[in-house]
Amino acid sequence: MATEELLQKALDAIGEPDSPLIKEVFDRLVTTDLPDRPMSVQEVADLLDASPHTLRYYERIGLIEVDRDASGYRTYDTDAVRRLVFLTRMRLSGMPIRDLQHYVSLVDQGEGTVPERLEMLLEHRDTIRRQIRQLTLSLAATEYKIATYGGETAP
Amino acid sequence: MATEELLQKALDAIGEPDSPLIKEVFDRLVTTDLPDRPMSVQEVADLLDASPHTLRYYERIGLIEVDRDASGYRTYDTDAVRRLVFLTRMRLSGMPIRDLQHYVSLVDQGEGTVPERLEMLLEHRDTIRRQIRQLTLSLAATEYKIATYGGETAP
DNA sequence: CTAGAGCTTTGAGCGCGCTCCAAGGCAAGC
DNA sequence: GCTTGCCTTGGAGCGCGCTCAAAGCTCTAG
Numbered sequence: 001m002a003t004e005e006l007l008q009k010a011l012d013a014i015g016e017p018d019s020p021l022i023k024e025v026f027d028r029l030v031t032t033d034l035p036d037r038p039m040s041v042q043e044v045a046d047l048l049d050a051s052p053h054t055l056r057y058y059e060r061i062g063l064i065e066v067d068r069d070a071s072g073y074r075t076y077d078t079d080a081v082r083r084l085v086f087l088t089r090m091r092l093s094g095m096p097i098r099d100l101q102h103y104v105s106l107v108d109q110g111e112g113t114v115p116e117r118l119e120m121l122l123e124h125r126d127t128i129r130r131q132i133r134q135l136t137l138s139l140a141a142t143e144y145k146i147a148t149y150g151g152e153t154a155p
Numbered sequence: 156m157a158t159e160e161l162l163q164k165a166l167d168a169i170g171e172p173d174s175p176l177i178k179e180v181f182d183r184l185v186t187t188d189l190p191d192r193p194m195s196v197q198e199v200a201d202l203l204d205a206s207p208h209t210l211r212y213y214e215r216i217g218l219i220e221v222d223r224d225a226s227g228y229r230t231y232d233t234d235a236v237r238r239l240v241f242l243t244r245m246r247l248s249g250m251p252i253r254d255l256q257h258y259v260s261l262v263d264q265g266e267g268t269v270p271e272r273l274e275m276l277l278e279h280r281d282t283i284r285r286q287i288r289q290l291t292l293s294l295a296a297t298e299y300k301i302a303t304y305g306g307e308t309a310p
Numbered sequence: 311c312t313a314g315a316g317c318t319t320t321g322a323g324c325g326c327g328c329t330c331c332a333a334g335g336c337a338a339g340c
Numbered sequence: 341g342c343t344t345g346c347c348t349t350g351g352a353g354c355g356c357g358c359t360c361a362a363a364g365c366t367c368t369a370g
Binding site: 051053054057071072073091096097098 | 326327328329330335336337
């Protein structure tokens, strides 16, 4: 199944969030396209559309631990890459670095912190929803302006 | 017609962007709830959910000109408020201050710059759409995590 | 009349999230 | 062997968008 297709399924599933497909679809989305060999900092950066600087920065501030090869070069195993996928996803949706640091510290403290992690995620979910609502309004306002300027309507 | 209702109509209209309702609905959305007396900086700040500091800053950097009353206090007329509504909408959807300055300078240069303004708006529309897409993916990822933690599914 | 809150200005300060610099090591090609 | 380019580290620098400080004026309540 192609990534695009999975993505579309996932997006569809959001419309009906009770669908048991969500977990399955995302399990595959998340694990797809990750080579199971260790990756270099540049490779991961390309994968995440980030800069190597940023990945090193995330490591420095304790968001992730990364192994080194015999020469001292970073080697990102699958778990590390998966964590970075999650981290960048959260960053892209506006979660502050500070919160991510807290989240990661909760993960490090073990299963007992699952309720607090869950609480964070629920709050963040609301934040994302608010953002989407705001953006939708901004999109409408932009469409409106475009219309007043006689621009093309949306395709 | 209540603002909430207008808003819903507007959101619906986005689904079918060719609808001639968009302009009408937003005309009313934009002009609704604006008292036609001049407003103080604090009043406008409350209206826009911004700080007076921010409004003064926008003025300082040339995004808007604001009248003064006999005592030297800022008085925002309807046009000024409407411009600020637009500016904050664009800011909320991530348009950089620098671009807004350019846009405003185009407005100041008159009707001849309409094509370039239109171009900016079309580009920004795409940017907003990309953001919404990104946020939708982040929302899905968050839902997924919530599900793995056994949290409630979306209401 | 006076206290206190809010307004004015210019200029400086700050939090965030990178982003880059300097000095040096490792790997691959000529 | 040497060059070229990416890697390492710690620390410094930076762009953005506010946000606040200082010094002084104005309005309102008591």
